[in-house]
Amino acid sequence: MPDSEKNKNRRSSHGQTFNEFMTTMDRLFAEKPIKGLLQSMDDFFGTIERGFPVEIIEKDTHFHIKAALPGVKREQIDIEMLAQGVIISVKNFVQPVKMTGNKTPAKxxxxxxxxxxxxxxxxxxDEQRATASHRDxxxxxxxxxxxxxxxxxID
Structure with a gap:
């Protein structure tokens, strides 16, 4: 068998092996885990939405950060300034749940x-000159x- 045919068969074999691997990985992540602890973890992480949306706009002289916090009171918000970052924390955060039909959204x-x-x-x-406001x-x-x-x- 010529070398070109051997290389072609080898590449085909590697491609088939890769495709089988990808199919196995797809199946692993698409199917639910075995019931028990793994199922509980999957249900927990699949249903809870964590965090809140944040938009960062960089200008020439400053950063403008917007966080959507509907229903959150000013007293619940804590902002910590770091040398090159910001931590926004919300105590007792309530996430609204969207309902279909004529029902009002539950919380x-x-x-x-x-x-x-x-x-x-x-x-x-400049963490000393940062300002924050909370409206609507x-x-x-x-x-x-x-x-x-x-x-x-210098040259």
Whole structure:
């Protein structure tokens, strides 16, 4: 058998092995785990929505962070400033559940009492001059960037 045919058969064999592997992996993640502890974990992680949506807008001089927190009171929110990031925590967070039909949306409490998001920013920030406001279920944080020292390039 010529070398080109051997290489072709070898590639075909490897492709078939890879396809079988991918099929097995797809089946593993698509099927529910065996009942018991694994099923409980799957049900737990599959039904609870964690966190809240956050939008980060980078401007020339600052970062503008918006977090959607409907139904959350100002007293429930804790903001911690880091050297290059922000942690937003909400105590006793209640996630609204969307219902179909004419029913009004129900509310369910998260299993944990505090939900938080850590936002890492691309540049160092001036944490002392950061400001925050909370209106109509939207938390807005304005975080000024620190300016670095520019240096001249010498030949």
């Amino acid at each position: 369910r409490k998260q299993s944990s009492k505090t939900v938080s998001r850590t936002i890492t920013l691309s540049k160092p920030i 279920g939207v938390l807005e944080i304005k975080v000024p960037k620190l300016k670095g020292k520019r240096i001249a390039i």
